[in-house]
Amino acid sequence: MNNMxxxxxxxxxxxxxxxxxxxxxxFDYETKARQVPLLxxxxxxxxxxxxxxxxxFSPKLLKRLDVTVFDLxxxxxxxxxPARETSKVAGxxxxxxxxxxxxxxxxLVYLVGLLIASGIFVLLFLKVFxxxxxxxxxxxxxxxxxxxxxxxxxxxKVDMFKGIxxxxxxxxx
Amino acid sequence: MFDWVGLTEGISTLCSMDxxxxxxxxxxxxxxxxxxxxLSGCVALxxxxxxxxxxxxxxxxxxxxxxxxxxxxxxSISAILINTPGTPQNAxxxxxxxxxxxxxxxxxxxxxxxxxxxxxxxxxxxVLFALMPVMRRVVLLFGPSETLMLILFGLIAVxxxxxxHILKGLVAGxxxxxxxxxxxxxxxxxxxxxxxxxxxxxxxxxxxxxxxLFALSELMIMATKGGKIAKKVTQPSGSVRDGxxxxxxxxxxxxxxxxxxxxxxxxxxxxxxxxxxxxxxVTVQSSDHPETFGSGDVExxxxxxxxxxxxxxxxxxxxxxxxxPGNPETAVLLGAFILHGIAPGPMLMREHMDVVWAILFGxxxxxxxxSTVGLMLANQLVKLTFVNIRYIVPLVxxxxxxxxxxxxxxLWDVALVVVAGFFGYGMKKFGFPVICLVIGFVLGNLAExxxxxxxxxxxxxxxxxxxxxxxxxxxxxxxxxxxxxFIMRHISKGRSKI
Numbered sequence: 001m002n003n004m005x006x007x008x009x010x011x012x013x014x015x016x017x018x019x020x021x022x023x024x025x026x027f028d029y030e031t032k033a034r035q036v037p038l039l040x041x042x043x044x045x046x047x048x049x050x051x052x053x054x055x056x057f058s059p060k061l062l063k064r065l066d067v068t069v070f071d072l073x074x075x076x077x078x079x080x081x082p083a084r085e086t087s088k089v090a091g092x093x094x095x096x097x098x099x100x101x102x103x104x105x106x107x108l109v110y111l112v113g114l115l116i117a118s119g120i121f122v123l124l125f126l127k128v129f130x131x132x133x134x135x136x137x138x139x140x141x142x143x144x145x146x147x148x149x150x151x152x153x154x155x156x157k158v159d160m161f162k163g164i165x166x167x168x169x170x171x172x173x
Numbered sequence: 174m175f176d177w178v179g180l181t182e183g184i185s186t187l188c189s190m191d192x193x194x195x196x197x198x199x200x201x202x203x204x205x206x207x208x209x210x211x212l213s214g215c216v217a218l219x220x221x222x223x224x225x226x227x228x229x230x231x232x233x234x235x236x237x238x239x240x241x242x243x244x245x246x247x248x249s250i251s252a253i254l255i256n257t258p259g260t261p262q263n264a265x266x267x268x269x270x271x272x273x274x275x276x277x278x279x280x281x282x283x284x285x286x287x288x289x290x291x292x293x294x295x296x297x298x299x300v301l302f303a304l305m306p307v308m309r310r311v312v313l314l315f316g317p318s319e320t321l322m323l324i325l326f327g328l329i330a331v332x333x334x335x336x337x338h339i340l341k342g343l344v345a346g347x348x349x350x351x352x353x354x355x356x357x358x359x360x361x362x363x364x365x366x367x368x369x370x371x372x373x374x375x376x377x378x379x380x381x382x383x384x385x386l387f388a389l390s391e392l393m394i395m396a397t398k399g400g401k402i403a404k405k406v407t408q409p410s411g412s413v414r415d416g417x418x419x420x421x422x423x424x425x426x427x428x429x430x431x432x433x434x435x436x437x438x439x440x441x442x443x444x445x446x447x448x449x450x451x452x453x454x455v456t457v458q459s460s461d462h463p464e465t466f467g468s469g470d471v472e473x474x475x476x477x478x479x480x481x482x483x484x485x486x487x488x489x490x491x492x493x494x495x496x497x498p499g500n501p502e503t504a505v506l507l508g509a510f511i512l513h514g515i516a517p518g519p520m521l522m523r524e525h526m527d528v529v530w531a532i533l534f535g536x537x538x539x540x541x542x543x544s545t546v547g548l549m550l551a552n553q554l555v556k557l558t559f560v561n562i563r564y565i566v567p568l569v570x571x572x573x574x575x576x577x578x579x580x581x582x583x584l585w586d587v588a589l590v591v592v593a594g595f596f597g598y599g600m601k602k603f604g605f606p607v608i609c610l611v612i613g614f615v616l617g618n619l620a621e622x623x624x625x626x627x628x629x630x631x632x633x634x635x636x637x638x639x640x641x642x643x644x645x646x647x648x649x650x651x652x653x654x655x656x657x658x659f660i661m662r663h664i665s666k667g668r669s670k671i
Contacts, residue, residue, distance in 0.1 A: 008603040015344055015605075022351045025366050033361040036621040037354055044347025051340050098393050099595070102570065106591050114578060118571045125567035129396075132563075144568055148575050158579050171583050173372045 009055045016048035101125060110170070113163030114152075119145050183530025187538065192235050192531075195228070199239030200539045204546065206240070207247020207260055214244035214260060214502045218509065230513040231531040237509055238535030241502050242294060243543040245481045249286040250547075253474070254279055255569055257388035261379055262481040264611055265449040267387055269466060269473025276469055284416025285471060286478045287547030289427060292420065293479035294540035296431035297438065297486025298533060304439075304490055317626035318638045322647035323437075323451065324616040324623065328609075329651055342609040345600065349613020350620065352377055360625045372585045381577035381586040382614070385593025386600075386607060388573045393598045395562045413548055419471045420479075426456055426472045427479050434480030438487025447619070450612050452480035458654065467608075485536060493529055506532075 023041040026034035054061045101121070108117035123141045126132040132140075152158050162168035186192060199221075206217035217240045225233040248260035253270035266286065273282040315323075328346050355366045356376030367373040420427055430452035437448040456476035457466045466473050485502075492503040515525050577590045600607050631637035639645050 011599045011603045011605075012341075012344075014599075015348055018348060019344075019351065022354075022366060029363060029365055030361065032625070033358055033363055033365065036624055037351060037365070040347050040350045040354075040617075044344055044351065047340050047347065048344045051338070051344060054340075095393070095397055095598075098396055102389070102393075102591055102594065105570065105574065106588060109574065109587060110584065114575065118575065122567045122571060125570075126564075130563040140564065140568070144571055148571065152575060152579050158582055161578060161582070161584050168584075171372070171585060173370055173585055 005055060009052060012048060012052045012055055016045060016052055019045040019048055097129070101129070109161065109163070111163050111165050113166055113168055114161045115145060115148060116163065118148060180530065182527060183534055186231050186527065186531060187235075187534045191229075191232055195232050195236045196239040196535055196538050196542065199236040199535070200243040200542045200546070203240040203243030203539065204247035204250075204543060207244035207263075208250045214241055217244055218502060218506065225509065225513075230515060230525075231527050233509065233513055234528050234531035235535040237506050238532040239539030239542075241485055241506065242482075242536045242539035244502075245485075246287060246290045246478075246543045246547055249290070249478060250283065253282045253286060255388070255565065256391040257569065257573070258383060261383055261615070262449055262484075263477070264383060264387065264615075265453040265477035265608075266474060266481075268453070268608055269468070269470050271391075272467070272469035273471075273474065278469070280413055281416040281419070281471075282474050283550075284413040284548055285419050285474045286416075287544040288417045288420040289430075289475045289478040290482040290547070291540050291544030292427065293431045293434060294482035294485060294536065296428070296479070297435045297483035298537050298540075299486075300432075300435045300483075301486040301489055301533065315643070316641065317623040317630065318641050318644040319647065321620055321623035321627060322638060322644045322651065324447075324620045326451075326454075326647055326651050326654070328612055328616060329654055338604060341605045345605045345607070345609035346613040349610035349615075350617035351613075352382075352610075353614045353617030354621060358621075360622060372583070376618075377614075378581070378586055378589060379615075380580050381589040382593045383611070384573045384577050385590040385595075386597035386611065388569065389590055389594025390597030390601055390607075392566050392569055392573075393594065394601060396566045398562075417548070420475055423472055423475055426475050429459075430456060430476040430479040431483040434483035435487035437480075438484030439490045447616060448484040449477035449481045450615065452476045454612075482540065489532065489536070493532070 019041050022037055023045060026037045026041065050061075105117060105121040108120055111117070112120075119141050122144050123137055126137040126140060127134075148160075153160055164170060202217055202221065203214065206214065218237055221236060221240065225236055228236070244260060245262050248258055248263035249266050249270065252258045252263040252266040253274050256267050256271040256274075258264040258267055270282045270286065273279060328350075353376070356364065356373050358365050364374060433452045433455060434448045437451060453473065453476050456472050457463050460466065460470075460472060462470070488503045492507060510528075515528055573590055573594075574587050577586045578584070580586065597607055599605075600610065627637050628635060637644075639648060
C-alpha cells in the first residue's frame with residue numbers, strides 16, 4: 001500500500017467516522033427529527049465502509065462497483081486529477097508549509113485583527129515562499145491592504161475584526 | 174388583459190437619464206459584488222437599500238433589479254478564472270469554467286457565460302411576461318413531494334454522472350446532506366448536531382463553506398503545483414467570438430437550462446444554486462459525451478449560466494404576484510419594497526404596476542449591459558490566468574478570509590473557511606467529487622423540509638411521493654437514471670463479447 005493509498009484510506013475512514021457520529025447523535029432527538037439524518041446517514045456510512053474495504057483489501061471490488069454512465073471503456077488515465085500530479089514546476093510549495101501558512105494566518109487574524117494579519121501574511125508569503133523582491137512585495141501588500149480597507153471598511157462599513165490584542169471581541173463558539 | 178398603458182409608461186420612465194445612470198451604477202455594483210467571493214447579491218442589495226431612501230420608488234427599483242441582474246455574471250468571472258464562485262449560484266460554473274481557463278480558454282468561457290447569462294435572463298423575462306396571467310397555477314403545481322423528488326433526481330444524477338468513483342460520489346453527497354442538517358431544525362424546533370456550539374445554531378454557513386471548499390482548496394492545489402492557472406498553454410487560445418458561437422451551437426442546452434432555471438426560480442424558496450445544479454446535472458445526463466464534463470465542456474458553462482440568470486425572471490413571478498420571495502435576493506428586494514412604502518403581495522400588480530415594469534426593465538437592461546461589458550472585458554480578464562500562481566495564492570487567500578468575514582462579521586466564519594479548505598483539499602486529492610458534496614449541502618435542508626411537509630400534508634402517509642403524478646414521474650426518471658449505467662455496462666459487455 002503506497003502513501004497515496006494510505007492517505008486515501010485514512011480520509012475515507014474519517015468520512016465514515018463522521019457519518020457514524022451523525023448516526024449516533026441522531027438517537028438524542030425525537031423520532032421524526034432523526035428520520036432524514038438516519039435515512040441519509042446509514043447508506044452513507046455503508047458506502048464509505050465499502051470504499052474503505054475496497055481501498056485496503058480489494059481495489060478490484062471498488063472498480064467493479066464503480067459504475068458510471070461514462071463507464072464505457074474510458075481510460076482512467078484521462079481523468080484530470082490535479083492534486084495527484086507531480087509537476088516539477090518551480091515555485092511549488094509543500095502541503096505542510098501551506099497548512100502552517102494558512103493556519104498561521106488565521107491565528108494572526110485572531111491575535112492582531114484582519115487588516116494587520118493580512119498585511120503580514122501577504123508580505124511573508126511573498127518573501128518566504130516566493131522570494132519576491134522587497135519593492136514588489138511591499139507594493140502588492142499595500143495594494144491588498146488598500147483594497148480591503150476601501151471595500152470592507154469604507155464602502156461596506158463592516159467593522160473589521162481588531163484582534164484580541166487590540167480589544168477585538170470574539171463571538172462565542 | 175395585457176397592460177399596454179403600463180408598458181408604455183415603463184418604457185418612458187426607462188428613457189430618463191436618472192434611470193439609465195442608476196442602472197449603470199447598479200450593474201457596476203452587481204458585477205463587483207458578484208466577482209468578490211463572499212459578497213453576494215444580497216449583500217449588494219443590503220448595502221444599497223439605505224442609499225436608495227432619497228430616490229423615487231421606480232428609480233430605486235431600477236437600481237435593485239440591475240444589481241440582481243448583474244451580480245451572477247460577476248460571480249462567474251471569479252468562478253471561471255480562479256475557481257472561486259463569486260456567488261453560490263456560480264458554484265456549478267466552476268466545474269467546467271475553470272478547466273477551460275486552465276486550458277487558456279478563459280476568455281471563451283467568459284464570453285459563453287456573458288452570452289448565456291444575457292440570453293438566459295432575456296428568456297426568463299419573456300417567460301415572466303408570458304406567465305403573468307397564469308402565475309398562480311404554475312407555482313401551485315410543485316408541492317413538497319415534487320420538490321423532494323426533484324432534489325433526489327439532482328443528487329442521484331450528479332453522483333452517477335460524476336467522473337470520480339460512483340461510491341465516493343454517493344458518500345460525498347450523503348456527507349453534504351448531513352452537514353446541511355447541522356443546527357436549528359425549523360420543522361421540529363430543535364437543535365441538532367451542535368454539541369453545545371452557539372456558532373452552529375445557524376448551521377454551517379454556505380458562503381464561507383463554499384469559499385473554503387472551492388477557493389482555498391484550489392489555492393492549495395495550485396500552490397503545491399506552482400506555475401500558472403492556464404498551465405497547458407502560454408497564451409490565450411480561445412476567442413470571445415468562439416464563446417458567443419458556442420452558445421448558439423448548443424440551442425437545446427441553452428433553452429432547456431433556461432427553462433429549468435425559470436421553472437425552479439418560480440418555485441418559492443428553492444433558489445438559484447439549485448437551479449444551476451439541476452440544469453448542470455440534466456445537461457450531463459442528456460449529453461452524448463458526458464465524460465467530458467468536469468474537464469472543460471462548453472455545455473458545462475452554458476447550462477448553469479443560462480439557468481442562473483433565467484431564474485431571476487422566474488423568481489420575480491411569485492415575488493411580484495404573491496409577495497413570496499423566490500430566492501434570497503428577491504427576499505431582500507421585498508424588504509426594499511416595504512422601505513419604499515410599497516406593500517408586497519397580490520395588490521402590487523394592481524396598485525404599483527409602474528414598480529413592476531421598473532423591475533422588469535431594470536433586469537432586462539442590466540443584463541444587456543452586463544453581457545456587453547463581459548464580452549468587452551473577457552480578453553483582458555483572461556490575462557489573470559497567465560499571472561504566476563505564487564502571486565495569486567496570497568492575494569486570493571486574503572480575499573477568501575475577508576470575503577468570509579464580511580458576510581456576517583463573525584471570526585469563526587473565517588475558521589470555517591480554513592476547515593472547509595483542508596476538507597476540500599482532501600476530497601480533491603483522494604478522488605471524492607466535491608460537486609456531490611456541494612449539491613448534497615445545498616439541497617439537504619430543503620429535502621428534509623420537503624420530506625416532512627409532504628408527509629404532514631398527507632396525514633402521515635409516506636405513499637404521498639408516489640401518488641401525485643408529477644412526483645411519481647420524477648421518481649420513475651430517478652429509477653431510470655439509477656438503472657441506466659448498469660444497463661449500459663451490460664450492453665457494452667455484450668457488444669464486446671460479440
